[in-house]
Amino acid sequence: MRMHNADEHCGIAQAAVITGDWWNVLVLREIARGHVRFDALAAELGLSRKVLTERLGRLVASGVLRRSLYQRRPVRYEYLLTDSGLALLPLLVAMQEWGDRWVLGDGTTTATAARDGAEHARVHALTGTRLPTALELPAADGVDHPVVAPAATATVLFTYPGATGGTWEHRLFRDAWPQFRRAGVAVHGISGQLPYEQKAFADAEAIPYPLLSDTGHRLTAALRLPTFRAAGRLHLKRLVLVIDPERTVRHTLFPVDDNLPRAVEDALRLATTT
Known part of the structure; x- marks a missing residue:
């Protein structure tokens, strides 16, 4: 990429060297989703082996990815995000929110989603997909927790914009908690x-x-969860996922509108019949 002399000291220009290429961005998107092996990346992207090898080499050389050996004969590597690569996840999520709003949408900000829209289709396409291995997030108790509880018969994940916007669903899940626990x-x-x-x-x-x-947007990027921007921050839209012990999404509830009691009831019913 040809650069103007002034670009040497411009962070935007330097970041564009890595993120300004269509395939580089999509490679990072897929690795964030858990497709970390060469054949899986090639299948997801429909990219030739030559071009994919070139893009992966560039991203490793830039320090965004690192190679991890998982097979010796023949030699095979997984491509994992470095700290530098993880720091790009908020950028990918912001690009998704912008695309959902301004390209796939009409430019309005909404905390819900149209049932015939791109976000609806993307969330419901999660059924049958598997979350990345060993995905953990920090919790309110100060400890990192697996997103999918390893000893549970199923895990219900529900996303919410924030405490002030999520009090009702929390009280509903709290009140139903004894039933979830017994199951x-x-x-x-x-x-x-x-x-x-x-x-x-x-x-x-x-x-x-x-x-x-999910302040680091690891889960949001992995599942391409819908977000919206309010008060200068990105917030998760409400949805419910039912996930089995093998980390596979079995059911999705989205959009979750005003009928939150029904969503909690459906989550319990679906989780106990998975």
Whole structure:
């Protein structure tokens, strides 16, 4: 890429060297989704082996990806995000929110979604997909928790914009918690809030299940979850996922509008019949 002399000291220009290429961005998107092996990337992207090898080499050389050996004969590598690569996830999520709003949408900001829109189609296409291995998020208790509870018969993930916008669903899940627990079903609430913000809310509302913080956008990028921007921050839109112990999404509830009691009832029913 040809650069003007002034670009040597411009962070935007330097970042564009890595993220300004269509295939580089899509490679990073797929690796964030858990497709970390060469053949899986080639299949997801429909990219020739030559071009994919070239793009992966560039991203490794730039320090965004690292190679991890998983097979010696023949030699095979997984491509994993470095700290530098993880720091790009908020950018990918912001690009998605912008595309959903301004390219696939009409430019309006909404905390819900049209049932015939791109976000609806994307969330419901999650059924049958598997979450990345060993995906953990910090929780309100100060400990990193697996997104999918390993000992549960199923895990119900529900996302919410924030404490002030999620009080009703938390109270509904809290009240239904004994039923989930008796069924061996884990419940995890997830937002983009910081852990200390979640802790204050969990203590005030006596929330019995973990509240996980996706401030780094690892889960949001992995599942391409719908977001909206308000007060200068990206917030997760409300949805419910039912996930089995093998980390496979079995059911999706989206959009979750005003009938939150029905969503909690459906989550329990679907989790106990998965």
